[in-house]
Amino acid sequence: xxxYFVIAICCVLGFLACxxxxxxxxxxxxxxxxxxxxxTFNKTYIAPAYLPYEGYQAYxxxxxxxxxxxxxxxxxxxxxxxxxxxxxxxxxxxxxxxxYTPAVEGENYVAFDDPEMEKFLIIxxxxxYINIPVIVKYNPAVTSYTYYQLDFRLVNxxxxxxxxxxxxxxxxxxxxx
Numbered sequence: 387x388x389x390y391f392v393i394a395i396c397c398v399l400g401f402l403a404c405x406x407x408x409x410x411x412x413x414x415x416x417x418x419x420x421x422x423x424x425x426t427f428n429k430t431y432i433a434p435a436y437l438p439y440e441g442y443q444a445y446x447x448x449x450x451x452x453x454x455x456x457x458x459x460x461x462x463x464x465x466x467x468x469x470x471x472x473x474x475x476x477x478x479x480x481x482x483x484x485x486y487t488p489a490v491e492g493e494n495y496v497a498f499d500d501p502e503m504e505k506f507l508i509i510x511x512x513x514x515y516i517n518i519p520v521i522v523k524y525n526p527a528v529t530s531y532t533y534y535q536l537d538f539r540l541v542n543x544x545x546x547x548x549x550x551x552x553x554x555x556x557x558x559x560x561x562x563x
Contacts, residue, residue: 418548418550419461419472420548420554421457421460421553421554423553433553433555436457436517442455443560443561444560445561446522451523452522452523455519456517457517458516459517460549466512467511468511469510470508470509471509472508472509473498473540473541474498476491476537477537482559483533486533487533487535488534494523494534495558496521496523503519506519520538522560525562533559535559536557537556538556539554539555
């Protein structure tokens with residue numbers, strides 16, 4: 387009987403000694419933002435369109451004056467209950483194909499600093515993911531079938547800094563006829 391009592395006391399003391407050990411939480415002050423990638427292996431580190439579906443190629447013509455493609459962003463760091471601003475900038479790079487033309491801000495797409503885009507570049511509080519639109523516009527001055535390429539990247543803001551620099555670039559390929 388004494389033997390069972392000692393075993394029971396040891397078990398109770400063993401359970402009382404256990405504590406919940408939590409992993410270390412992110413303690414930094416910076417909050418990161420980067421493009422969301424479903425698969426990163428065997429791909430270049432240029433974010434594809436996320437919606438309407440991955441790999442969607444936007445198009446515009448005289449009957450369809452605008453098309454919208456969404457890119458998914460992933461936020462890393464402290465949860466915030468206040469809205470945060472994200473920013474993009476276009477950059478020049480080598481065209482994917484010889485017949486592509488660089489997209490012109492304001493003519494072929496709505497500029498990222500345009501007042502129309504401001505409301506889309508605000509990430510609501512308590513969000514870890516957000517879909518940001520890139521709006522393609524029809525250019526009536528173009529009279530032939532033309533392929534365009536828009537390369538853009540995330541830039542640091544007061545609220546968010548770029549996370550992994552491999553995941554900071556996006557590309558939109560679209561065409562107009």
